[in-house]
Amino acid sequence: MKFTKQVSINAPADKVWEVFAHDFANVGVWATAVSRSDVHKDVAPVNNSPVGGRVCQTDFGAVNEDFTAYDEQNKTLSYKGSIKSKTLTSLTNTAELTSPDGNTTIVKITPEVKLSFIGMIMYPMIRMQLSKVTDEVLDDLKYYVENGKPSPRKLASQKK
Numbered sequence: 001m002k003f004t005k006q007v008s009i010n011a012p013a014d015k016v017w018e019v020f021a022h023d024f025a026n027v028g029v030w031a032t033a034v035s036r037s038d039v040h041k042d043v044a045p046v047n048n049s050p051v052g053g054r055v056c057q058t059d060f061g062a063v064n065e066d067f068t069a070y071d072e073q074n075k076t077l078s079y080k081g082s083i084k085s086k087t088l089t090s091l092t093n094t095a096e097l098t099s100p101d102g103n104t105t106i107v108k109i110t111p112e113v114k115l116s117f118i119g120m121i122m123y124p125m126i127r128m129q130l131s132k133v134t135d136e137v138l139d140d141l142k143y144y145v146e147n148g149k150p151s152p153r154k155l156a157s158q159k160k
Helices: 013-022 024-029 117-121 123-147 152-158
Strands: 005-009 036-039 053-058 061-071 076-082 088-101 104-115
Touching: 005 123, 013 024, 013 088, 013 104, 013 123, 024 036, 024 053, 061 088, 104 117, 104 123, 117 123, 123 152
Parallel strands: none
Antiparallel strands: 005 104, 036 053, 053 061, 061 076, 076 088, 088 104
């Protein structure tokens, strides 16, 4: 299963890249889907990435997300996710930032998930859930970059 989602953020690409890539390990600060995150210390940086990866605490359990590609100049990155799951066999995500003008950034995210046999049976539900989480992450990123603070949804999730 592979699809692409994108969001337009009212900020220069360098500002978005700072949050999304340079501060990669701190996604838990602004993404509702991640209750806490930290540097994955057992993984080396890739192509001068700021860290090798991150460890995220989610509703699905701990997820390691480790860079597989990182391009500072072109503002692209890819990472693979490792999660213990009966439905997923692999998870990768690719992101690309482009700027149609100096004050707008388009963030495009393309997750690719390989499903187990059980996952294939549950495909419609998994697709819907992954699509929803991807939309929320993009919305949370937009809010955080444009407002300098976590979204109301993220703040509400922290009170649970």
